[in-house]
Amino acid sequence: MNERQLIFESVLPSELDPSRFSKPVIDGVEQPLTITLIAGDNVVQQPVEKKLAASIEDDFDDDELVAFAENLENIPPEILLKEEKQKKDRPNNPLFKYRRGVLSVSDLSAQIWCEQQLTYKFLYPFILNDDGEIKRVDDKPHMLRGTSLHLERELEIQIKVTIECKTREDSYGVRLLNMIQGIHGLLTWNKPNERYITREMPIFGNMYGGKLYFRGIIDEINFDPRTNQLEVVEFKTRASRTAPKAQQTYTHEIQVNIYRTLLDELIQGQVDKSLYFQRFNLESTMLLSDSVKNEYNQRGFTNVETLENAFDLLVKLSFQMPTITTNGAIEYILQSDKTWKHRKEFERDERHLEELLIKSEPYWLSKRQPQGVDIEDAYKCQWCDYKDICTWREEKSNEFSRKKRRLN
Numbered sequence: 001m002n003e004r005q006l007i008f009e010s011v012l013p014s015e016l017d018p019s020r021f022s023k024p025v026i027d028g029v030e031q032p033l034t035i036t037l038i039a040g041d042n043v044v045q046q047p048v049e050k051k052l053a054a055s056i057e058d059d060f061d062d063d064e065l066v067a068f069a070e071n072l073e074n075i076p077p078e079i080l081l082k083e084e085k086q087k088k089d090r091p092n093n094p095l096f097k098y099r100r101g102v103l104s105v106s107d108l109s110a111q112i113w114c115e116q117q118l119t120y121k122f123l124y125p126f127i128l129n130d131d132g133e134i135k136r137v138d139d140k141p142h143m144l145r146g147t148s149l150h151l152e153r154e155l156e157i158q159i160k161v162t163i164e165c166k167t168r169e170d171s172y173g174v175r176l177l178n179m180i181q182g183i184h185g186l187l188t189w190n191k192p193n194e195r196y197i198t199r200e201m202p203i204f205g206n207m208y209g210g211k212l213y214f215r216g217i218i219d220e221i222n223f224d225p226r227t228n229q230l231e232v233v234e235f236k237t238r239a240s241r242t243a244p245k246a247q248q249t250y251t252h253e254i255q256v257n258i259y260r261t262l263l264d265e266l267i268q269g270q271v272d273k274s275l276y277f278q279r280f281n282l283e284s285t286m287l288l289s290d291s292v293k294n295e296y297n298q299r300g301f302t303n304v305e306t307l308e309n310a311f312d313l314l315v316k317l318s319f320q321m322p323t324i325t326t327n328g329a330i331e332y333i334l335q336s337d338k339t340w341k342h343r344k345e346f347e348r349d350e351r352h353l354e355e356l357l358i359k360s361e362p363y364w365l366s367k368r369q370p371q372g373v374d375i376e377d378a379y380k381c382q383w384c385d386y387k388d389i390c391t392w393r394e395e396k397s398n399e400f401s402r403k404k405r406r407l408n
C-alpha cells in the first residue's frame with residue numbers, strides 16, 4: 001500500500017460571481033415540491049416564479065451553496081445582467097439548460113437507466129415522501145450511506161488538505177492539482193513489487209471528439225509495475241448480501257468504460273485545451289491565487305502561474321504514463337458490513353460505448369424527445385418516484401391494452 005497521499009479540497013471565498021457558475025440550471029428557477037397527493041389525485045405543481053439566479057450544485061457542495069445563498073443580497077446589478085445575457089445566449093437544450101454544457105458521467109448512466117426519469121428529475125427534483133417530507137429525489141438513506149463509505153475508502157490512503165480559493169479558476173486549479181499529483185505519484189513510483197493506488201481522481205473530456213463533454217471522479221486508479229497493467233475501479237455499495245444482477249451491473253460497467261476512455265484520451269494527449277476552458281467557462285490566463293500557486297510549488301511543480309500552465313503540465317505528465325488502461329473492475333461493498341465484497345472484472349466494449357453516445361447525444365441536443373423504458377425493462381417503473389405521473393408509462397400501457405383488444 002502507498003504512503004498516505006494528499007488530496008486537495010477547495011474552499012470558496014465569501015464573494016462569488018454567480019454569472020459564472022457552471023451548475024445545471026433548472027431554468028433559473030427554484031424548484032418547489034412538485035408532486036402532491038390531493039384528494040387521491042397526483043397534482044403536479046408548476047415551478048414558482050424565478051427567485052434565484054443559477055443554481056451551483058454541480059460545482060460546489062452544500063456548504064458552498066449556503067455561502068452562495070448568503071451572498072446573494074450583495075450581488076451587484078451588473079453581474080445579474082451578465083447572468084441574464086449569458087442565459088439568453090445559451091442553447092435551449094437539456095445539455096445547456098440543465099448542465100451548462102458539461103455532463104457528469106453519472107448523467108449518462110441515469111440516461112441509460114431511463115431517459116424519461118432523468119428528465120423528470122430535472123423538472124421535478126423534489127418529491128413528497130411517505131412520511132410527508134419534501135425531499136430531493138436522490139436523497140435516499142442508502143445513497144447517503146454510499147457517500148460516507150466512499151469517503152472512508154478515500155481516507156484509507158489519502159489525507160484531505162484544504163486550499164483557500166478566491167476564484168473559480170483557483171478551484172479548478174485545485175482539481176487539476178489532484179490529477180497532477182495522482183499521475184506524478186504513479187510516474188515516480190519506486191516499489192517494483194507493489195501496486196500504486198490513487199483514489200478520487202477527477203477526469204474530463206469529450207470522448208471520440210463528440211459534442212458531449214463529460215466530467216467525473218474516478219474512484220480508484222491502480223497500476224501494477226510487475227505486469228504494467230493500469231486498472232480503473234468503481235466502488236458501489238449494496239444493501240443486500242447478494243451479487244448484483246446483470247441489469248444492475250450494466251450501467252456500472254458503462255460508467256467504468258467511460259472513465260477508461262476519458263483517462264486513455266488524456267494519456268494519449270487527445271484533449272482539447274480550448275474546449276476545456278470554454279465548456280467550464282474558465283479564464284485560462286487568469287493568475288491563480290498565491291494559496292494555490294504555493295501548493296503547486298510545495299509539491300515540486302514550479303512555474304504554475306495560471307490554469308493554462310496547470311493544464312499543460314497535466315497533459316505533459318499524462319503523456320509519460322507507461323500504458324493506457326488495461327483493466328476495468330467494479331467493487332461492491334455491503335453497506336451494513338464492509339467485510340462483504342464482490343468484485344466484477346470485465347472487458348471494454350468500445351464499439352458499444354460509441355453506439356450509446358450516438359444514441360444519447362440527440363436527447364441532450366434537443367433533437368428528439370426523452371424516451372422511457374422498453375416493455376422488457378418495465379420492472380424499473382415499480383421503484384420509480386415518477387411512476388404516477390409518467391406519460392411514457394401511460395402510453396405504453398394504453399398501447400398494450402389496444403394490442404390485447406385487437407388480438408381478442
Ligand code: SF4
Nearest residue numbers: 114117372381384390
Ligand atoms: S415510470 Fe418507468 S418509464 Fe416512467 S420515468 Fe419511471 S422508470 Fe421511466
